[in-house]
Amino acid sequence: MNDEFKPDHTFGFHTRAIHAGARPEPSTGARAIPIYQTSSYVFEDPESAAAYFNLQEYGNTYSRIMNPTVASLEERLSNLDGGIGAVAFASGMAAQSAALFTLLTPGDHMVASSALYGGTVTQLKHLSRKLAVDLTFVDPDDLSAWRKALTDQTKILYAETIGNPAGNILDIEAVAVIAKDAGIPLMVDNTFATPYLCRPIEWGADIVVYSVTKFLGGHGTSIGGAVVDSGEFDWSNGNFPIVADPSPAYHELEFHETFGGYGYLMKLRAETLRDLGGAMSPFNAFLFLQGLETLPLRMDRHVGNALAVAKWLGERDDVSAVRHPAMNPKYCALVAKYLPKGAGAVFCFDLEGGREAGQDFIRGTRLFSHLANVGDAKSLIIHPASTTHRQLNDEELAAAGIGPGTIRLSIGIEDADDLIWDLEQGFARIGTQQ
Numbered sequence: 001m002n003d004e005f006k007p008d009h010t011f012g013f014h015t016r017a018i019h020a021g022a023r024p025e026p027s028t029g030a031r032a033i034p035i036y037q038t039s040s041y042v043f044e045d046p047e048s049a050a051a052y053f054n055l056q057e058y059g060n061t062y063s064r065i066m067n068p069t070v071a072s073l074e075e076r077l078s079n080l081d082g083g084i085g086a087v088a089f090a091s092g093m094a095a096q097s098a099a100l101f102t103l104l105t106p107g108d109h110m111v112a113s114s115a116l117y118g119g120t121v122t123q124l125k126h127l128s129r130k131l132a133v134d135l136t137f138v139d140p141d142d143l144s145a146w147r148k149a150l151t152d153q154t155k156i157l158y159a160e161t162i163g164n165p166a167g168n169i170l171d172i173e174a175v176a177v178i179a180k181d182a183g184i185p186l187m188v189d190n191t192f193a194t195p196y197l198c199r200p201i202e203w204g205a206d207i208v209v210y211s212v213t214k215f216l217g218g219h220g221t222s223i224g225g226a227v228v229d230s231g232e233f234d235w236s237n238g239n240f241p242i243v244a245d246p247s248p249a250y251h252e253l254e255f256h257e258t259f260g261g262y263g264y265l266m267k268l269r270a271e272t273l274r275d276l277g278g279a280m281s282p283f284n285a286f287l288f289l290q291g292l293e294t295l296p297l298r299m300d301r302h303v304g305n306a307l308a309v310a311k312w313l314g315e316r317d318d319v320s321a322v323r324h325p326a327m328n329p330k331y332c333a334l335v336a337k338y339l340p341k342g343a344g345a346v347f348c349f350d351l352e353g354g355r356e357a358g359q360d361f362i363r364g365t366r367l368f369s370h371l372a373n374v375g376d377a378k379s380l381i382i383h384p385a386s387t388t389h390r391q392l393n394d395e396e397l398a399a400a401g402i403g404p405g406t407i408r409l410s411i412g413i414e415d416a417d418d419l420i421w422d423l424e425q426g427f428a429r430i431g432t433q434q
């Protein structure tokens with residue numbers, strides 16, 4: 001935003017999705033944010049170079065650590081989410097691992113929802129083994145399970161706003177209270193909701209992580225991730241010497257003492273991003289900025305189309321269940337509280353038939369793209385039992401909440417009538433074995 005805007009005015013979400021983090025480029029007047037396709041930056045003089053490396057002044061040094069195009073995306077995303085800042089990464093996976101790596105040390109414990117994105121479950125198991133961190137999965141709907149899982153070593157609670165495949169809606173405020181009582185942060189993956197549908201920080205979450213690849217980018221063109229910090233967590237409470245004490249990884253800098261609310265974000269960037277190196281490319285940041293401009297328009301349409309398709313599926317005899325959160329009595333109150341604009345556009349439904357019915361159904365659809373992604377403008381379809389969960393037998397599938405005839409949809413922004421027409425072709429194909 002430029003300086004002529006009245007500082008006492010609060011801008012709405014649509015305006016901020018277009019203007020936050022964006023200024024006309026001063027030397028050329030370019031209105032769109034340029035792609036600063038540069039690895040490094042010329043220092044003005046030796047003193048300012050030294051100040052940047054000492055973190056005494058904030059300035060560009062090298063694009064693994066920061067880049068002006070990426071910085072615009074970070075500022076816009078943090079603004080939309082109500083955070084104090086953000087750090088972007090090369091992927092959602094890179095953002096999550098960096099967010100956790102910054103806080104965890106051997107002997108620590110973390111508690112995570114059992115209804116997470118499959119890649120995250122694998123990542124948490126792998127990361128905890130490598131870092132010698134204990135990991136407990138809990139049913140995210142069971143508040144007493146979160147509390148019971150806590151130990152003196154627990155450092156993080158981790159969950160998703162909208163889980164998968166059952167469409168669990170997290171009671172963010174209640175789990176945030178449990179985290180607060182324990183003096184530890186609640187980290188929430190808000191990828192399926194986006195800041196347009198839900199802002200976890202407003203409900204007490206401390207750190208929000210995103211796969212920007214999905215709805216935020218919105219067009220299935222690029223891989224990216226981000227960590228947004230509320231700035232509210234007190235890292236000097238005794239539980240996080242890793243943020244509060246002098247850091248041997250940054251010439252004994254005390255991140256919390258020096259940067260206050262920005263301590264965690266500075267450590268995430270200056271140490272973890274520096275050392276693990278999963279930086280977002282400026283070109284991808286540019287594409288994500290274009291995506292964010294239309295986020296609210298797209299999300300309204302994703303949500304409306306998804307509900308229309310889910311209701312149509314719910315009326316069919318050959319569908320045994322539609323697992324859309326807004327249609328599940330268990331989650332209605334939580335949807336009304338946390339997701340009043342809609343419960344996203346990714347959901348599963350179960351075909352009466354088994355694996356063969358699922359595969360036939362996929363063969364019958366044409367407009368839906370058969371692939372392993374979510375959050376594209378295009379509608380996407382996958383049959384987990386023959387793809388992402390292929391290695392599992394029926395019992396293991398059941399434990400993951402997936403039936404042999406479960407189909408997952410990510411509903412795009414086409415015409416709902418056309419999506420329903422396409423799904424009809426899928427139903428017509430069942431039993432034809434071709």
Ligand SMILES: *Cc1c(COP(=O)(O)O)cnc(C)c1O
Pocket residue numbers: 091092093094117119120160189191192210211212213214223224225374
């Ligand atoms: C896709 C996804 C991720 C991983 O993000 P990538 O950008 O693919 O690395 C994490 N969490 C959720 C909920 C996702 O959908």
